[in-house]
Amino acid sequence: MWRNHVFRLSRRFVHVSNSWTSRSKFPSPHILSTPSITVTHRSFASDNGTSPQQKPTRSRRFADDVREYNEATRTGRIAQFDTSLIPVSKANIFPRIKTTSLSTKRIVIHDEAADSPLTLVMVAFRSFADDQLASWRFPFSEHFPEGKWFDVTVNESFGAQALSGFVQRWQRGRTDQTLHDYYVSFNDRAREPLETLLLSRNRMYGYVLLLDRKARVRFRGSGMANSHAIDVMVDCGQQLMKEDSVAE
Numbered sequence: 001m002w003r004n005h006v007f008r009l010s011r012r013f014v015h016v017s018n019s020w021t022s023r024s025k026f027p028s029p030h031i032l033s034t035p036s037i038t039v040t041h042r043s044f045a046s047d048n049g050t051s052p053q054q055k056p057t058r059s060r061r062f063a064d065d066v067r068e069y070n071e072a073t074r075t076g077r078i079a080q081f082d083t084s085l086i087p088v089s090k091a092n093i094f095p096r097i098k099t100t101s102l103s104t105k106r107i108v109i110h111d112e113a114a115d116s117p118l119t120l121v122m123v124a125f126r127s128f129a130d131d132q133l134a135s136w137r138f139p140f141s142e143h144f145p146e147g148k149w150f151d152v153t154v155n156e157s158f159g160a161q162a163l164s165g166f167v168q169r170w171q172r173g174r175t176d177q178t179l180h181d182y183y184v185s186f187n188d189r190a191r192e193p194l195e196t197l198l199l200s201r202n203r204m205y206g207y208v209l210l211l212d213r214k215a216r217v218r219f220r221g222s223g224m225a226n227s228h229a230i231d232v233m234v235d236c237g238q239q240l241m242k243e244d245s246v247a248e
Helices: 002-018 062-074 109-115 127-143 158-172 177-182 188-195 227-247
Strands: 042-044 080-082 098-100 106-108 119-124 148-155 183-187 206-211 217-222
Touching: 080 227, 098 183, 106 109, 109 119, 109 148, 119 127, 127 148, 127 206, 127 227, 148 177, 148 188, 177 183, 183 188, 206 227, 217 227
Parallel strands: 042 080, 119 148, 148 183
Antiparallel strands: 080 217, 098 106, 119 206, 206 217
């Protein structure tokens, strides 16, 4: 509980730096004021394994993201996920982006994926997404103890990038040392290639990407996972395990 609280606070610190416009001008997202949200999930079935066309992030304001998120919450549509495993022929490759973990170790998630039959990459632009990411990560770790996961914070603005070193040092002293390698951050230069893999461009959501051993994105999800979303992710993961055993 304490570790989750620490990361929520530190990601909120980065969130403030990413959002230059005063937050007081915008309505607070429901996730901040509602202790529990009942969600009816919308499935997203992809024919080609690529993300739907959205406005480029730079043209989206924080207010637009909040407004869209609140509307989705009211209508019960705050999450999306692929309904089946993306075929190899249609799967995108996770970009080879160099970054540094809390342990100050140089991490390239694309290369790290080669060491495991499946890797869950979780992406957050805002602190509001932490609970969403946890709703995917805990079931993943429970069903696939042999799998890897990485928690990625995207620092979009110059201010967030300037503070990222300070934030990492603050996190490092308050986090279980055995988990330091799994918390990383990407700066703005890596944002564009990463965003092309996500299900939408709204930065209020947390995103998950399930990679196979060759760093191909085989399943995508976003928002707060329910039992059906978890069942689909687990089924996709089991298929990847079978693929990997056959390849060996």
